[in-house]
Amino acid sequence: MKKSQIRPDYPERSDDPLHEVNMEVNGELITRNVSPRILLADFIRHHLGLTGTHVGCEHGVCGCCTVIIDGRAARSCLTFAVQADGSKIRTVESLAQDDGSLHPLQEAFKESHALQCGFCTPGFLMSIVSQLEETEGEIDLSEDGIRVMLSGNLCRCTGYQNIVKAVQSAAKRMYKTN
Amino acid sequence: MKPPIFEYFRPKSIEEAVSVRADHDYSAILAGGQSLIPTMNFRIANPTAIIDISRIDSLAEYRIDDSQIVIGAMVRQRDIELSDSVYKVHPLIRETLEHVAHVPIRCRGTVAGSLAHADAAAELPALLLVSNGCVVAHSASGARIIDANELFQFHMTTSLADNEIITEVRIPVMHDDAGWAFLEFTRRHGDYAVAGVAVILRFSEDGICEESSIASCGIGSRAVRLPEAEAVLLGKKLDSNIINEASQAGKEYVSAADDTHATTEFRQHVLSTILSRAINIAKSRARYGSE
Numbered sequence A: 001m002k003k004s005q006i007r008p009d010y011p012e013r014s015d016d017p018l019h020e021v022n023m024e025v026n027g028e029l030i031t032r033n034v035s036p037r038i039l040l041a042d043f044i045r046h047h048l049g050l051t052g053t054h055v056g057c058e059h060g061v062c063g064c065c066t067v068i069i070d071g072r073a074a075r076s077c078l079t080f081a082v083q084a085d086g087s088k089i090r091t092v093e094s095l096a097q098d099d100g101s102l103h104p105l106q107e108a109f110k111e112s113h114a115l116q117c118g119f120c121t122p123g124f125l126m127s128i129v130s131q132l133e134e135t136e137g138e139i140d141l142s143e144d145g146i147r148v149m150l151s152g153n154l155c156r157c158t159g160y161q162n163i164v165k166a167v168q169s170a171a172k173r174m175y176k177t178n
Numbered sequence B: 001m002k003p004p005i006f007e008y009f010r011p012k013s014i015e016e017a018v019s020v021r022a023d024h025d026y027s028a029i030l031a032g033g034q035s036l037i038p039t040m041n042f043r044i045a046n047p048t049a050i051i052d053i054s055r056i057d058s059l060a061e062y063r064i065d066d067s068q069i070v071i072g073a074m075v076r077q078r079d080i081e082l083s084d085s086v087y088k089v090h091p092l093i094r095e096t097l098e099h100v101a102h103v104p105i106r107c108r109g110t111v112a113g114s115l116a117h118a119d120a121a122a123e124l125p126a127l128l129l130v131s132n133g134c135v136v137a138h139s140a141s142g143a144r145i146i147d148a149n150e151l152f153q154f155h156m157t158t159s160l161a162d163n164e165i166i167t168e169v170r171i172p173v174m175h176d177d178a179g180w181a182f183l184e185f186t187r188r189h190g191d192y193a194v195a196g197v198a199v200i201l202r203f204s205e206d207g208i209c210e211e212s213s214i215a216s217c218g219i220g221s222r223a224v225r226l227p228e229a230e231a232v233l234l235g236k237k238l239d240s241n242i243i244n245e246a247s248q249a250g251k252e253y254v255s256a257a258d259d260t261h262a263t264t265e266f267r268q269h270v271l272s273t274i275l276s277r278a279i280n281i282a283k284s285r286a287r288y289g290s291e
């Protein structure tokens, strides 16, 4: 089991009625009481202290806040924490091992220089990981295909060319395709 | 950019959901949340009660019977997109869904939610129209069927009553011989359409067009059928003159005023261009289309 990065407690400041939520986050079971208006992105960042998930636009456009809910990519800014009650969530913190060894996609990002400021990167990683896993690598890995895959994520540093390269090399490593 | 305070309900049955809806003046159904939550984050929508229908098991399924695809209100767009069994009986659905937003949005967004939201530029209302589909709506006083051509009233406005919930979307299967196409023009991949067209055509053995169904989104205050363009094709062999005539007839339906994305004239041009392309593709995919 991985070392926990989850914050044990967070003071609830709102006085609206709270709802209990239970989730598995990065393999760890958690129970918290939250106001229904708390977005999953804020729940992950503030209540759980997992600040790898970033918030850019809060209306679904930028993709920075993408996490994996029950095996599928999702905008955590367009999901209430209460909706994710009973779900399995994976955030960017789940990718690397405890000893610091990187996920093959992270490795490929590093090698291809696919991040600059890095603000968008957690969203890209989670969106790509889920799409590769969902299709077991049976996805169009031509440049055009990868650009469709990435179309839900914006990078203000605009290093898309290197991100495309990274996805190609990661997919090769993960699925031994050509 | 944070949503306002609301009361949260998570019913386990349709009956429970409609009764919560009946008890609250300003309730909103929460399906995938991909349109509702952004509008709440912007404080455009301020519902006092949110009814999360994701735990109503009966809404999470889709099935295909002899004549139609029945899609429960919680079925995600991505599930239908990836379904080979749906593709087999109605290939236009996958082709249309690939134009709706991006994968992570489609993983959460529902088919019914998009229809209920009824954005004038959304693709799925055009799909429902072109397929002669309908939705089933439940309220405390029972269920009724609303045909596609009655459902969409205006941008983000449907004929659903405040106390109703869409429980099912029904889309008739496509005829084996039919050809189909969905095309759209957008500024960026995954955006709402500046103009989009959905076409279904069927031909008799001697190449005469005997079914012609055309719908469009993005060109006015709601998705519409283009009956005058349909009529040009019906009963004829489709040569380039006829196809051109139909695509010109389609222009008449562009009613959107100039906006930041396009002028009316540009939209008309885009519509007629993609319409003639879509007719050609549908024809080439149809059995007997090239006879």
Ligand SMILES: Cc1cc2nc3c(=O)[nH]c(=O)nc-3n(C[C@H](O)[C@H](O)[C@H](O)COP(=O)(O)OP(=O)(O)OC[C@H]3O[C@@H](n4cnc5c(N)ncnc54)[C@H](O)[C@@H]3O)c2cc1C
Binding pocket: A059, A060, A061, A078, B028, B029, B030, B031, B032, B033, B034, B035, B036, B037, B038, B073, B099, B100, B101, B102, B105, B108, B109, B110, B111, B112, B113, B114, B115, B116, B117, B119, B121, B122, B123, B124, B160, B164, B165, B166, B167, B190, B191, B192, B193
């Ligand atoms: C960045 C971004 C890009 C997008 N691009 C596109 C695009 O290109 N094309 C497109 O078509 N859409 C697009 N969308 C919208 C997306 O397809 C939504 O998923 C869809 O419009 C709504 O489905 P939902 O299940 O998320 O509904 P929700 O957001 O849960 O609900 C939407 C509305 O419908 C009502 N509603 C939902 N379900 C029911 C029901 N069963 N009965 C009665 N009322 C109901 C809700 O109360 C709400 O008013 C985009 C969204 C985002 C965030």
Ligand code: FES
Binding pocket: A054, A055, A056, A057, A058, A059, A060, A061, A062, A063, A064, A065, A066, A075, A076, A077, A078
């Ligand atoms: S913060 Fe969620 S998509 Fe931009």
Ligand code: FES
Binding pocket: A114, A115, A116, A117, A118, A119, A120, A121, A154, A155, A156, A157, A158, A159
């Ligand atoms: S690396 Fe800077 S926003 Fe993408």
